[in-house]
Each structure stands twice: as structure tokens, then as C-alpha cells.
């Protein structure tokens with residue numbers, strides 16, 4: 001298929017592959033990187049339309065040719081524990097579910113939509129940055145806007161800071177919801193000034209971040225919050241092409257005793273319909289039925305529309321991408337290819353080929369990157385600041401370390417997922433990783449380095465960075 005599209009003889013492509021040590025026959029599946037290599041070898045300019053397109057060999061450019069229309073924003077709620085994330089999600093849903101038949105019972109399918117001024121907003125129903133970043137680590141950016149919930153009686157707390165850094169690392173704009181303003185001890189101004197230190201500048205502080213004072217319990221100003229989301233969405237000018245075959249991301253998936261495998265997906269482009277055949281991660285299936293967030297069967301799901309799919313053979317994972325393909329044989333082939341790939345990766349990890357700090361730097365250099373992402377955890381804030389300052393000084397015009405997150409306390413699973421999603425290494429200063437974090441780091445191939453002397457740490461980073469400098473200097 002690739003040779004056909006390049007207008008080359010397939011035997012020439014096979015010959016080239018043989019020279020590269022790859023024994024293949026026509027019809028074998030190749031991955032995106034190899035396809036790109038072959039295409040450029042034959043003098044073609046490669047443009048990746050989307051990861052799945054290249055891998056599937058569909059080369060669907062309909063997104064450019066087709067009609068792009070506005071789509072609803074997809075919103076995730078983040079913030080410190082007990083600041084009211086769940087309460088806010090519930091309050092917004094209760095007050096604003098898309099008006100349908102009276103008595104439509106809301107189902108928790110992992111995402112829901114509300115309507116405001118005739119416009120739709122999609123909320124991801126799992127609060128917190130952990131789920132958000134776990135998805136991102138799997139290559140899926142589902143969220144357009146992050147709502148940062150900060151309780152007005154508690155102000156900025158460690159997980160508030162984590163949430164800010166997770167959102168920033170993903171390049172997702174933040175809207176601040178200052179919650180619990182019904183409480184007598186509420187001090188919204190303290191929240192705004194607290195956020196300044198973490199470079200979140202709300203409008204009244206001369207910045208551009210929208211903030212809204214709300215009470216999830218009393219349902220105060222929920223309208224204003226939705227307005228702020230719609231305003232932010234307008235600025236983002238979110239568009240998608242509903243006329244092409246569907247692609248998107250798995251938000252949640254489970255095995256239901258009565259219904260079999262049930263996956264909630266968010267369509268990101270195109271329109272999904274019953275009868276479509278799709279691949280989701282390393283699973284595939286034919287869509288038997290689509291069910292919306294009120295438990296109703298629907299005939300189609302367009303961009304940013306959350307919907308449950310019945311009919312997938314196995315259970316994909318949250319964060320897996322899905323794409324509709326032309327037939328069952330194709331779907332099965334791709335799913336099997338991916339299962340093979342996953343097994344190979346697991347085997348490679350087993351054999352202990354984990355990268356060192358130096359190897360990571362070299363890899364970054366290969367990709368032409370000049371920023372080295374680091375995540376720093378330390379025992380006290382003072383030492384973290386000293387480390388950050390020292391590392392910052394090591395930066396040159398060519399290469400510098402970028403600290404994507406730092407904080408006091410042990411290394412947690414959430415740190416691992418942020419590091420994985422951002423390709424960062426983790427530095428622990430006088431702190432250790434807990435068991436879950438160690439397991440996750442092992443599984444995801446994230447490097448953790450422990451230090452208890454700042455000098456050693458700085459020396460290592462310096463050595464690693466000099467390996468990244470261009471050879472001609």
C-alpha cells in the first residue's frame with residue numbers, strides 16, 4: 001500500500017527493507033517510524049496527519065479537506081483532595097444536564113455533557129490530575145481546558161501545585177474555580193495571591209487566567225463558571241471534521257457482566273456509528289450499540305461527544321486511542337500487531353534496558369531537543385529551591401534543564417506518570433519513592449535518581465548535559 005501511494009514498485013521497497021535487515025513481504029504491517037523512513041528514503045516528503053492514520057496506512061487527509069466545524073470543549077477538573085472536585089462535577093451535572101425527556105436518569109459513564117446558552121460542554125467525570133496524566137502518558141490528549149478547584153478556606157495546597165504543573169506540562173489552559181465561598185472562613189483573595197507564586201496570574205492580578213468564585217454545595221455561580229469555560233473555548237477556537245471516519249480516545253473501559261466489554265470513548269474527530277469497525281489500543285470490535293450519558297441508545301456520536309461503545313472484543317485501557325478502520329480483517333491485524341509490539345516492549349523492559357540519565361540526554365539530543373525535563377522531589381522546600389537554582393545556572397544557550405514539577409515529600413505514582421508523559425527523569429533529594437511509585441517507574445521505564453548531597457546531584461546533571469552539547473563546540 002505504501003509503495004502504491006509512493007508510486008514505487010513494491011519490490012524496490014522490499015529490497016530496501018532487506019538492506020535494512022528487515023525481512024518483509026507485501027501486506028505486512030509496518031509502524032509509523034519505518035513508514036516515514038521508507039518514504040523519505042524514496043525521496044518523498046512525509047507529513048504525519050495523525051499517529052493512527054500513519055500506522056493504519058489510511059492516510060486520511062479528510063480533516064484538512066473536509067468541513068471543519070466548531071466542537072464542544074472537553075474539560076477536566078483538578079485540584080487538592082477535599083477541595084470539592086467531585087461536588088463540583090455533581091453540581092454542574094445536576095443543574096445542567098442536556099435537556100432531554102423529563103426524568104432522564106444520568107448514568108456515570110466516565111464523561112458527561114451539559115448545555116449552556118445552546119452550547120455544549122463535555123466534562124471528564126474522573127476528577128484529578130492522575131487520570132489526566134495517565135491518559136497523556138498513553139499518548140492521548142483528551143482535555144482542552146483544566147478547571148483548577150481551590151477551596152477558599154484552605155487556599156493553595158500541594159496537589160493544587162501538582163495540578164498546575166500537570167496542566168502546564170500538557171499545555172492546557174487553566175480556569176480557577178475558587179470553591180466553598182459559602183464558608184465563613186472563606187478567603188478568595190488569599191487563593192489569588194497564593195496562585196501568584198506558582199505563576200498562575202488571574203485577571204484581577206493583572207494576568208489572563210479566568211477565575212470564578214463558586215460554591216458547589218450551594219450551587220452558587222455555576223453559570224458563571226460555565227460562561228468562563230465557553231469564553232475560554234471560544235479563544236481556543238476548537239474545531240473538528242465530523243464527516244470523516246471517527247477517531248478518539250478511550251476514557252474508561254470495563255467488563256460488564258450483562259453487556260460484555262463496555263468502553264466509554266470521546267470522539268475527537270469524525271462521527272462514530274453503530275456498525276463501525278474500530279481498533280482501540282490493542283483491542284478491536286464492531287460497534288453493536290452506542291449509549292449516551294443518560295443511558296439512551298444513540299445513532300451517532302460526533303466530535304467531543306462522550307459515548308459508551310458495546311461490542312469491543314476485549315477491554316482496552318483508559319487513554320488508549322481508537323480509530324475506525326475499513327474492515328474486520330484489517331482491525332484484527334492491527335490489534336494483533338499492537339499486542340505483539342506490547343509484548344516486545346515488556347520483554348525489552350524485563351531484560352533491563354532502562355536508560356541512564358546520560359542515555360536520556362543523548363536520546364533528547366537525537367531528537368534535536370535542547371530542553372531536558374526534570375522532576376525534583378526533596379525533603380524540604382529550601383533544598384529544592386537550592387537545587388533548582390543550581391541546575392538553572394548550568395543552562396547554556398544550547399541546552400538547559402527544565403523543571404516541570406518540584407515539591408516536598410516522597411516520590412509518588414503521580415510523579416511517575418507526569419515524568420513518563422513529559423519524558424522527564426526524576427530526582428529524589430533525601431526522599432525515596434514509595435512501593436507503588438517504584439513499581440510504576442519499573443513498568444513505565446521512568447528513571448529515578450536519588451541523592452543526598454547537592455554537589456553530587458549538580459555534578460551529574462552537568463556531566464549529562466555536557467554530553468548533550470553539540471560536538472562542534
Ligand code: GDP
Pocket residue numbers: 079080081082083084085086087088127179180181182183214215216217218
Ligand atoms: P474532592 O476530594 O476534591 O473531590 O472533594 P469533595 O467534592 O469530595 O468535597 C470534599 C468535602 O468538601 C465534602 O465534605 C463536601 O461536602 C465539601 N464541599 C465541597 N464543596 C463545598 C462547598 O462549596 N461548600 C462547602 N461548605 N463545602 C463543600
